[in-house]
Amino acid sequence: MLTCTFAPTDPERGDGEATLHLKGRATIETCTEFRDALRAALTGCRNLTIDVSEVEAIDLSCIQLFCSAHKTALNQGKNVTIANPQGEEFTASIRNVGLTCTLPGTCQGDPDHFCLWGNPEAICRREP
Amino acid sequence: MMDQFQETFREEAYENLALLESALLELEDEPENLELVGAIFRALHTIKGSGAMFGFERIAAFTHDIETAFDLVRGGRMRVSAELIDLTLKARDRIRSLLEEEPTGTLDPETRQLVEGFRRLLPGDDQRGGPVAEAPPEHCTEPVAYRIRFAPHPGLFLSGTNPVLLLKELEELGKLTVTANTDQVGLLDEIDPELCATSWDMVLVTDRGMEAIEDVFLFVDDQSEVRIQPIETEPDGAAKRLGDILVERGDVDQNQLEALLGERKMVGEILMESGLVSRQKVESALAEQQQVKEIARDHSQRESQGSLRVPSERLDHLVNLVGEQVTVQARLAQLALSLKIPALSAISEEVARLTGELRESSLKIRMLRIGSTFSNFKRLVRDLSRELGKEIELVTSGEETELDKTVLEKLNDPLVHLIRNSMDHGIEAPERREAQGKPRCGRLLLAAAHSGDSVHITITDDGAGLDTAAILAKAQEKGLVGQNAQLSEKEIYSLIFHPGFSTAKAVTNISGRGVGMDVVKRHIEDLRGTIDIRSERGQGTTITVRIPLTLAIIESLLVRVAREHYLFPLGAVHECMFLTSETVANAHGRQVVSLRDKIVPYIRLRDRFAPAERRPSLEQLVITEIDGEKVGFVVDHVVGHHQSVIKSLGPAYRKVEGVSGATILGDGTVALILDPSKLYQAEQLQEKAA
Numbered sequence: 001m002l003t004c005t006f007a008p009t010d011p012e013r014g015d016g017e018a019t020l021h022l023k024g025r026a027t028i029e030t031c032t033e034f035r036d037a038l039r040a041a042l043t044g045c046r047n048l049t050i051d052v053s054e055v056e057a058i059d060l061s062c063i064q065l066f067c068s069a070h071k072t073a074l075n076q077g078k079n080v081t082i083a084n085p086q087g088e089e090f091t092a093s094i095r096n097v098g099l100t101c102t103l104p105g106t107c108q109g110d111p112d113h114f115c116l117w118g119n120p121e122a123i124c125r126r127e128p
Numbered sequence: 129m130m131d132q133f134q135e136t137f138r139e140e141a142y143e144n145l146a147l148l149e150s151a152l153l154e155l156e157d158e159p160e161n162l163e164l165v166g167a168i169f170r171a172l173h174t175i176k177g178s179g180a181m182f183g184f185e186r187i188a189a190f191t192h193d194i195e196t197a198f199d200l201v202r203g204g205r206m207r208v209s210a211e212l213i214d215l216t217l218k219a220r221d222r223i224r225s226l227l228e229e230e231p232t233g234t235l236d237p238e239t240r241q242l243v244e245g246f247r248r249l250l251p252g253d254d255q256r257g258g259p260v261a262e263a264p265p266e267h268c269t270e271p272v273a274y275r276i277r278f279a280p281h282p283g284l285f286l287s288g289t290n291p292v293l294l295l296k297e298l299e300e301l302g303k304l305t306v307t308a309n310t311d312q313v314g315l316l317d318e319i320d321p322e323l324c325a326t327s328w329d330m331v332l333v334t335d336r337g338m339e340a341i342e343d344v345f346l347f348v349d350d351q352s353e354v355r356i357q358p359i360e361t362e363p364d365g366a367a368k369r370l371g372d373i374l375v376e377r378g379d380v381d382q383n384q385l386e387a388l389l390g391e392r393k394m395v396g397e398i399l400m401e402s403g404l405v406s407r408q409k410v411e412s413a414l415a416e417q418q419q420v421k422e423i424a425r426d427h428s429q430r431e432s433q434g435s436l437r438v439p440s441e442r443l444d445h446l447v448n449l450v451g452e453q454v455t456v457q458a459r460l461a462q463l464a465l466s467l468k469i470p471a472l473s474a475i476s477e478e479v480a481r482l483t484g485e486l487r488e489s490s491l492k493i494r495m496l497r498i499g500s501t502f503s504n505f506k507r508l509v510r511d512l513s514r515e516l517g518k519e520i521e522l523v524t525s526g527e528e529t530e531l532d533k534t535v536l537e538k539l540n541d542p543l544v545h546l547i548r549n550s551m552d553h554g555i556e557a558p559e560r561r562e563a564q565g566k567p568r569c570g571r572l573l574l575a576a577a578h579s580g581d582s583v584h585i586t587i588t589d590d591g592a593g594l595d596t597a598a599i600l601a602k603a604q605e606k607g608l609v610g611q612n613a614q615l616s617e618k619e620i621y622s623l624i625f626h627p628g629f630s631t632a633k634a635v636t637n638i639s640g641r642g643v644g645m646d647v648v649k650r651h652i653e654d655l656r657g658t659i660d661i662r663s664e665r666g667q668g669t670t671i672t673v674r675i676p677l678t679l680a681i682i683e684s685l686l687v688r689v690a691r692e693h694y695l696f697p698l699g700a701v702h703e704c705m706f707l708t709s710e711t712v713a714n715a716h717g718r719q720v721v722s723l724r725d726k727i728v729p730y731i732r733l734r735d736r737f738a739p740a741e742r743r744p745s746l747e748q749l750v751i752t753e754i755d756g757e758k759v760g761f762v763v764d765h766v767v768g769h770h771q772s773v774i775k776s777l778g779p780a781y782r783k784v785e786g787v788s789g790a791t792i793l794g795d796g797t798v799a800l801i802l803d804p805s806k807l808y809q810a811e812q813l814q815e816k817a818a
Contacts, residue, residue: 028285031321039316060292061285061321067310068319075315096292098306098328115408 302334499527
């Protein structure tokens with residue numbers, strides 16, 4: 001089961017920053033609801049932070065959705081980052097899939113942005 | 129500089145040719161052995177590749193066709209035949225000759241004929257002579273880098289396959305670098321999260337072969353794209369350029385690449401900016417480049433760490449220096465003994481211990497396994513059997529026995545002669561063997577074993593054995609022995625070492641010219657060795673060659689005659705005894721003693737080296753064995769065991785009979801190393817002349 005909680009990061013500031021908090025298993029069984037949650041979250045903010053601190057498991061179907069969300073955000077002039085990816089389960093899954101990027105640029109050929117997975121352990125670590 | 133590289137190539141090519149030959153001979157017995165086929169292919173591939181790199185164009189061109197044939201054998205498209213092995217052995221000899229010839233130019237008629245021979249052997253489609261697609265060996269020991277592209281069918285998740293598990297399986301095969309391509313992942317509005325939109329580019333360095341990689345993808349459906357390619361490394365081991373990798377992978381067109389390369393930027397950057405390839409594709413190509421660099425680095429490190437190629441002259445120099453040190457240490461020991469200073473004695477003992485270890489280690493560096501020489505004989509036996517129309521099997525043992533490099537090199541020719549003789553004169557024709565109730569196939573056993581500070585090499589055949597009557601008749605005919613001479617079996621056998629002696633009725637080009645056995649004996653004696661024959665009529669002959677382990681330092685027995693010291697090689701000494709004036713008187717003027725009821729002749733070294741000096745009343749007798757007979761040498765005093773560094777005599781003294789070298793003693797004086805066999809022969813000649 002995967003619970004996706006969306007909320008503005010700082011409701012008082014109203015600066016379009018929002019966080020999507022994931023809890024549970026992000027796998028093929030829950031990927032459709034994860035996609036829908038991402039769609040809704042991106043519509044409701046400018047900069048989206050996905051907090052993965054409580055992700056218990058993640059598989060390729062949901063990892064692809066992170067990429068999809070990142071592409072969509074860049075397409076709309078928005079941004080997506082990942083927060084708290086330090087869980088061993090999460091980082092190992094990303095590493096195992098082969099998503100460890102060092103070069104600038106995205107898979108869409110956008111040279112001005114880094115890939116979402118560009119050094120996730122260092123770049124994307126953010127306290128909630 | 130190029131000359132130096134070419135010389136290194138030659139050295140390595142000789143090693144590869146030796147490997148090739150032994151693998152071919154083994155393959156002849158085990159034609160289904162794919163490991164041998166792989167080894168042959170690799171040897172040929174190395175010769176071809178390095179040949180081309182160092183300018184040996186003729187060798188590279190010639191070897192290509194042989195390699196093609198073995199590539200087909202590896203791929204199961206061609207069978208190992210006697211013709212293929214024959215042709216490859218001939219080709220191996222030809223490559224050896226080509227190594228000594230001008231490296232470039234056109235192929236000579238003989239080589240072209242061999243090439244045509246190989247092309248005729250190829251199955252129909254492959255007779256074109258062009259290059260054949262290369263696949264790395266299936267059971268290779270060297271790691272090979274593979275480029276793997278895996279683009280799963282979108283429905284992969286639905287079939288229950290987890291692609292990450294496949295990647296993990298690949299990781300178990302070797303060093304894996306994975307780059308996921310997510311460029312096909314769509315936007316949130318269009319993506320179906322249950323479909324797989326990710327593909328992978330991987331580089332796997334493994335020694336498990338292509339088949340093992342294919343097995344990982346065995347259960348992936350047909351609609352998925354799985355491409356596995358061995359990565360060709362550049363001939364000089366350099367990593368490929370990024371652009372070339374991407375062109376090879378089919379990610380970018382050669383023309384597009386060239387058009388963009390006009391811009392002075394990093395190629396990866398240019399390609400990404402142009403939108404021709406994604407960042408991930410570049411990333412993956414960079415990973416591949418890195419992996420290949422690492423393989424090349426590992427390879428060169430392994431080569432440099434595993435062994436060190438040192439010119440043999442340097443080793444000779446080292447052994448000479450150690451020899452000098454042994455001499456100096458002996459002087460130190462003597463000084464310590466005479467001065468009786470405890471501290472000096474302790475140092476002297478320590479130096480003696482270290483010198484001993486240094487001597488052992490430095491001599492060990494020069495030691496080579498006799499197996500390499502034995503494997504050369506496999507070819508000799510194979511070719512000669514055919515030439516003689518005989519069936520002969522060569523069995524070897526003790527290949528791990530080590531001998532000094534120089535000794536081993538000098539031993540080759542005498543052993544070839546002995547093997548030829550056994551095959552030609554000893555082992556009978558198959559029909560004759562069958563008629564005698566023997567197996568058709570003759571057996572030649574070549575064995576080596578350590579015995580003290582010498583190595584015993586025996587050549588045993590199960591042939592006809594020596595015909596003592598024929599040998600004696602021939603010797604009498606040639607006037608070597610008197611008509612009524614009564615000779616022991618051993619004495620008759622020793623006649624075959626007489627110059628010009630041969631009992632062969634017909635002179636063949638293999639042996640029978642009577643130039644062999646005396647030369648063999650001389651060569652063995654030059655190595656301070658001995659040769660001994662045992663034979664049984666109808667059962668076979670065994671020839672035993674005893675060779676000292678090294679020519680540099682020998683264990684010897686130090687003796688004194690008058691004021692001079694002499695050395696007997698310890699291997700030749702049987703025992704020592706006193707010779708009293710009473711014993712001398714009882715012999716009534718004949719120089720013989722009775723030793724355990726056997727009459728042993730003796731020679732006085734004093735007569736030969738110090739006739740003017742007066743002999744002591746109690747002398748000592750050093751009993752040696754020469755050609756199976758005991759012979760004594762009378763000396764004034766037996767000093768004891770001595771480790772002697774052999775110094776060769778100058779040209780003026782080289783012809784002195786009975787002296788094989790000299791050594792320097794602890795007190796700095798020179799002692800001659802005696803050759804008992806030559807001394808005895810010289811004495812006999814003198815007697816005859818008298």
